Amino acid sequence: MSEQNNTSKPKSSRGRRAAWISLFAAFVVGILFWGGFNTAMEATNQEQFCISCHEMKVNVYQEYRDTIHYTNRTGVRATCPDCHVPKDWVHKFVRKVQATSELYHHFKGDVDTPEKFEANRFRLAQNVWTAMKETDSRECRNCHEFDSMDYTKQESRSSQGHQDAEDAGLTCIDCHKGIAHQLPMEYDPEQDVPGKSVFYTKRD
Amino acid sequence: MSRGFVALLFGTAAVCLSGTVWAADVESLRGHAVTDSSDPALNKATLAVPGGFGVGWEEQPPMIPHPIDKYSIDLRQNGCLKCHSQATFETANAPRVAESHFLDRDGKKLDRLAPRRYFCTQCHAPQTGAMPLVDNVFGER
Numbered sequence: 001m002s003e004q005n006n007t008s009k010p011k012s013s014r015g016r017r018a019a020w021i022s023l024f025a026a027f028v029v030g031i032l033f034w035g036g037f038n039t040a041m042e043a044t045n046q047e048q049f050c051i052s053c054h055e056m057k058v059n060v061y062q063e064y065r066d067t068i069h070y071t072n073r074t075g076v077r078a079t080c081p082d083c084h085v086p087k088d089w090v091h092k093f094v095r096k097v098q099a100t101s102e103l104y105h106h107f108k109g110d111v112d113t114p115e116k117f118e119a120n121r122f123r124l125a126q127n128v129w130t131a132m133k134e135t136d137s138r139e140c141r142n143c144h145e146f147d148s149m150d151y152t153k154q155e156s157r158s159s160q161g162h163q164d165a166e167d168a169g170l171t172c173i174d175c176h177k178g179i180a181h182q183l184p185m186e187y188d189p190e191q192d193v194p195g196k197s198v199f200y201t202k203r204d
Numbered sequence: 205m206s207r208g209f210v211a212l213l214f215g216t217a218a219v220c221l222s223g224t225v226w227a228a229d230v231e232s233l234r235g236h237a238v239t240d241s242s243d244p245a246l247n248k249a250t251l252a253v254p255g256g257f258g259v260g261w262e263e264q265p266p267m268i269p270h271p272i273d274k275y276s277i278d279l280r281q282n283g284c285l286k287c288h289s290q291a292t293f294e295t296a297n298a299p300r301v302a303e304s305h306f307l308d309r310d311g312k313k314l315d316r317l318a319p320r321r322y323f324c325t326q327c328h329a330p331q332t333g334a335m336p337l338v339d340n341v342f343g344e345r
Binding site: 068157160161178182183184185187189191192193195 | 254274282290297
């Protein structure tokens with residue numbers, strides 16, 4: 001009896017040790033996998049990655065280089081993912097999954113010339129505007145927040161405009177379309193009165 | 205063929221020469237060459253004046269009382285119309301494009317902004333705080 005106990009004791013402790021080791025191994029593998037996954041996802045969240053695609057580099061990137069988000073007085077920049085990829089993990093992950101369709105169109109070559117891009121610009125721009133309207137311009141607000149704006153330091157037009165917009169429940173994209181890229185030919189400012197815009201569509 | 209080429213050569217040389225001569229000779233009233241981009245007056249910030257500037261004479265194109273460097277006027281877009289068009293001026297609380305801008309050169313009324321009025325900055329200019337070099341002889345109206 002006592003012998004059996006003696007022999008079973010080391011057995012169970014060995015089994016327990018194995019369980020601990022495998023748990024620890026799973027923990028380490030988990031960290032490596034998770035870290036690797038996030039590192040890979042972050043690698044696709046760089047401007048350099050975005051413009052490694054020809055259609056981004058020759059079209060939208062060139063337009064963006066003329067704007068205040070590319071070069072400005074203080075040197076603070078907003079690069080492609082700052083505006084086009086959400087910051088928090090869940091929304092970022094969802095956006096990255098959606099981006100697989102962009103990969104498909106990249107390899108199919110749907111917008112690989114300026115002419116093809118131009119032909120699709122209106123549709124693509126409306127997709128982005130609609131997305132930003134739906135999220136209350138979430139990516140803009142990572143840096144620009146009504147609550148943090150000092151209206152007294154703004155020019156009178158901006159100050160009034162921002163306060164009116166806040167009261168009317170409008171969002172950044174309602175007024176600030178085409179600030180980083182050229183607007184589509186079809187865009188008509190007269191049809192884009194804030195709050196009565198015709199340019200938000202169902203996303204396809 | 206060769207005569208034409210020689211003529212073209214002479215013409216080009218003449219244009220180049222006169223260009224350099226003019227650029228060297230013509231001085232702005234501030235004492236710089238007109239092409240000198242380091243002129244501090246050129247780099248002054250645009251004035252933002254609530255209420256706008258007065259006009260000197262009847263039918264003077266009103267001057268632009270705010271910076272316009274973020275707006276572009278090109279084939280695609282006229283950034284001014286974002287606030288000053290018929291459809292948007294009320295919401296934007298901005299002066300509306302004048303009726304005269306909807307007439308073609310024969311005085312016929314168009315239902316859109318007349319193409320000859322499309323380039324706003326051809327007549328309407330933003331202002332900096334530079335000291336005027338020439339007195340304004342027009343009385344303020």
